[in-house]
Amino acid sequence: MSKHKYAWKPYLARGLKKTYPPKAILFHQGEIGNGFYYLEDGEVKIQLTSFKGDERIIDIVTPGELFGEAGIKKEPYFSTAYVMKPSTLFYFSNEVFQQICREHPSAIDIFLQSLIRKERLLAEIVAQENRSFEQKLAFFLLKLYNKNKDTNIAINQISLSNYIGTSRITVYKILQQWEKKEIVTVSNRSIQINDLNRLRAILNDDIVIPSVD
Template identity: 25%
Template sequence: MNKNLISQTLSNFFMFKELASEQIETIALHSQLIQFPKGTSVFNRGDAAVGLYILLDGQLKLGVTSPQGSEKIISIVTPGESFGEAILFLERQFPVYAQATLDSDVLLVPKSLIFSMLDNDPLFSRKMLAGLSIRMHQLVQDIEMLSLQSCTQRFIGYLLQISADAPDASNITLPASKSTIASLLNLTPETLSRTLAKLQQLGLIAVNGKDVMITDVKKLHSYELSI
């Protein structure tokens, strides 16, 4: 990926949208493009944050592994999203790991550059705070979902969320494996399989591998509210 494409990606990134072209060029010049083949680690739990990460292409998962070896997925990162910024400002070690689930291109914006821009650009500071606030709001919603909703409600909510960003809301390709999605929703793979079968029996969805067709989005949402 050349510097022009990197600059374009940065200018569309929500934290950098209001920056002048010269500032975008400076960030692009000092940032590092790193390729991570599928299955490789971007960082491990316990590593120190060295900058702000932006996923340009591919897919990542953020997760933790218990002492018993079981994996819990915290988040699935898709192109255009950043990750690791909260730990960057706390100057602590990462409490999660980041691993490529597809061949991925990641842009690393150095910590020193971020801190310099925060010191010298109030607008950039406000944008960064807005980004952290959005992330916190999403985490609160995730906690509410995991605490208060049934397994079926969790999956329907997730399905409707990703369908909102899809070109065709009724035809979706799941962005990760079913086992990864189950972990993300705090479900066992077996429970997710039963949930998929139940929704198919009700005629609300049709499943073919990772492809899910929602037969009626409104009916699916109504069913979510009724249970």
């Protein structure tokens, strides 16, 4: 488990607790915010829409993480947040955040570290743009693994294709090749990573898998 997860938990009593059903939209890209969220339970996907109207999943928020931090500066959210399964969240307005920081200066560092991770995430996404679909898929699966240190990734192929910007058929073909090599095991709504080292090698060009681009 990443060391930053649950770091905001001591301040949950100051937030507004809310529950949301699947498909609920927490905020829209371009909407001016006035606060941010902490995910206690459930799952939220962060989706970016390009100027051409193309939609891409850029992150999946898991319990213990902050998201929507841009709202604290009353700036437009750079993405849209969708609830993927029943979720419990805490909402922190700008006013409440300021109070927490005055009383607990260490909270500022936790918040800034979360912001830095989001900036790094965007930089990583840009860096992946010129890579093959196999490498993009390997990158995303490894990122999800690193969040929870769990080799069983609960995600479907439609979401994977949305993330790497290709068709579900292409994702299916890549996963079939990896499954034959025993790198992963694919089920209906999850992917079991069997060999982390070989998946990392694909990302780093050390293993060449026939292209299905």
